[in-house]
Amino acid sequence: MATDTSFDLVVVGAGIIGLAAAYAARQRGLRVAVVERHARCIGASVRNFGFVTVTGQRRGEHWQRARRTREVWEQVVAQAGIEVLHRGAYFLARRPQARDVMDAFLRTDMGEGCRILGAAEAARDLPMLQPGHGVLYSPHECRMESREALPRLARWLEAAHGVAFFWNRPVLGISLPQIHTSQGVLHAAHAVVCPGHDLHTLYPEMLTQARIRLCTLQMLRVMPAQPMTLPGAVLSDLSLARYDGFTGLAEAGALQALIQTEQAEHLRHGVHLIAVQSADGSLVVGDSHVYGDSEVPFQRDGIDDLILGELHRVLRVRDLRVVERWAGTYASSADVVYKTAPAPGVAVGLVTGGTGASTSFAFGEELVALSLGA
Ligand SMILES: Cc1cc2nc3c(=O)[nH]c(=O)nc-3n(C[C@H](O)[C@H](O)[C@H](O)COP(=O)(O)OP(=O)(O)OC[C@H]3O[C@@H](n4cnc5c(N)ncnc54)[C@H](O)[C@@H]3O)c2cc1C
Structure with missing residues (x-):
């Protein structure tokens, strides 16, 4: 259990998009925490095929995301001890x-x-x-076995990159530098929200307007x-x-x-x-x-x-x-990703084309950049 409560950047959600954002933030040298509602990831990221695809992705930016993500997966699986099946x-x-x-x-x-x-x-x-x-x-x-790969990725981010994980802690609201969770307040200058298909807890009006x-x-x-x-x-x-x-x-x-x-x-x-x-x-x-x-x-x-x-x-x-x-x-949604900055320092991101395993690491980099205003 992490004990610090102050970070440079807090990620909400420990699905693949959240973990990818945490990795991207660590690559920039930031002090990072991930806060997850459940005891472990049980969302789309462990229910999928674990199939990282490039061929068939939408032409242009999304195809490039998949190529970049595939490149990062190759580095990560080797270091995190994730088996490519x-x-x-x-x-x-x-x-x-x-x-x-x-x-x-x-x-x-x-x-x-x-x-x-x-x-x-x-x-x-x-x-x-x-x-x-x-x-x-x-x-x-x-292709990786997602139900094994995701926990390994989280453990590796914690052990090798010093990312702090707070499990069993829904984030109830964000008003930077405060991040309100079910068990107290965390502090960070930046937040990246990767809620998967939870459209009702954080920024619900915005997600409703996005026709998701x-x-x-x-x-x-x-x-x-x-x-x-x-x-x-x-x-x-x-x-x-x-x-x-x-x-x-x-x-x-x-x-x-x-x-x-x-x-x-x-x-x-x-x-x-x-x-x-x-x-x-x-x-x-x-x-x-x-x-x-x-x-x-x-x-x-x-x-x-x-x-x-x-x-x-x-x-x-x-x-x-x-x-x-x-x-x-x-x-x-009609577009393959949704990202927005609802407040200074905050980025919200969803992969809405059903391709999050394949585009996560590139999208995580985009979300961190958005939260930093870079
Ligand atoms: C059956 C299936 C098969 C698929 N196959 C593939 C595939 O082969 N290849 C591919 O590229 N993509 C595939 N996809 C899509 C891919 O799995 C998703 O795009 C990706 O997993 C989304 O990741 P995520 O992190 O956004 O969501 P999730 O994995 O759902 O994670 C979101 C996390 O955020 C947490 N959370 C939400 N709100 C809060 C809050 N307020 N406080 C704290 N925590 C919160 C949730 O508890 C959850 O753990 C598939 C999807 C499904 C469902």
């Missing part, structure tokens, strides 16, 4: 129109380092892949009866029709129209496929996207069936046992 991503084109999107993507600057795998290469890397119209391979991605909604996602962990190895994340046409980095291409229109006809139920529930593997051989598979003004409290089997159906269209894996189901929620 696999690298790269494989997109299977199940339709010729998806292959057109891939070819068009490769002609853009975002295609750098990516390529279409030859049939032999694809069969070598992923022998269980269903037949299709080509596989786009991106080398830029990596909540997106609830369903996730599954499945164990294949026969051992198998995924060398990287596996995705399908549905992601090529969903991710901004692809949908911004003219060729995406034909694919989206076809999916609208052939997989309307998937689109209705925002289902697309990401499959990644954990150290015990199980696969984390998702996901769906249901938008509203609150979290969706109930999970639906029908949505899980849509996700698993797509998995079977992409991978020849029989006899899967579902061993875990969970849901996660993130704040969502």
Whole structure:
């Protein structure tokens, strides 16, 4: 338990955005504390795939954020003792129109380092892949087990960087230099607020005006009866029709129209496929996207069936046992991030495009700069 109560900068929220901001502030030599409502991070940052993606991010600034974040993750995982479970991503084109999107993507600057795998290469890397119209391979991605990585990151920030952590302490209000928590007042010249999808505790009027909604996602962990190895994340046409980095291409229109006809139920529930593997051989598979003004409290089997159906269209894996189901929620808006400075010295930041693991470290740097007025 930290005992100091005065810092240069206090971060609210120990999700990945808060931890990334704490790291960025320490890189500037500031004395930093992180204050978290819960006993540990239980938000979106530990419920996600742990999939750090570059390919598919919105072109321009956000893609650059992902590239920068990927670079910082590489430094951090080595130092914090976080295991990278696999690298790269494989997109299977199940339709010729998806292959057109891939070819068009490769002609853009975002295609750098990516390529279409030859049939032999694809069969070598992923022998269980269903037949299709080509596989786009991106080398830029990596995957960590978030539920292990986040606590390790926090412990490392504390031990190696001297960040003070206050757990089980909701922050109730900020009036710098005072930060009012459920257990007393902390003092800091600067604050960075990273509340995830809590839009009601700090600066609620501002977050309401920003037209932020909540997106609830369903996730599954499945164990294949026969051992198998995924060398990287596996995705399908549905992601090529969903991710901004692809949908911004003219060729995406034909694919989206076809999916609208052939997989309307998937689109209705925002289902697309990401499959990644954990150290015990199980696969984390998702996901769906249901938008509203609150979290969706109930999970639906029908949505899980849509996700698993797509998995079977992409991978020849029989006899899967579902061993875990969970849901996660993130704040969502038309833009991919929301950041603002509601008072001098304070920055508030949310990643609203569902890509916080992939863009956290760059966004954390932006938020610290905003709070410093830099
Ligand atoms: C199921 C799912 C899958 C996803 N998959 C991916 C993926 O593979 N790749 C990717 O890049 N992104 C993914 N995302 C998105 C990504 O997980 C989020 O963008 C990211 O985790 C958001 O981080 P955060 O720190 O803002 O939020 P959170 O992780 O929710 O953390 C916010 C923290 O702030 C705390 N807090 C809030 N208010 C207060 C307060 N007043 N006082 C104290 N503490 C407070 C909360 O308790 C919480 O711990 C996924 C999201 C979900 C839900």
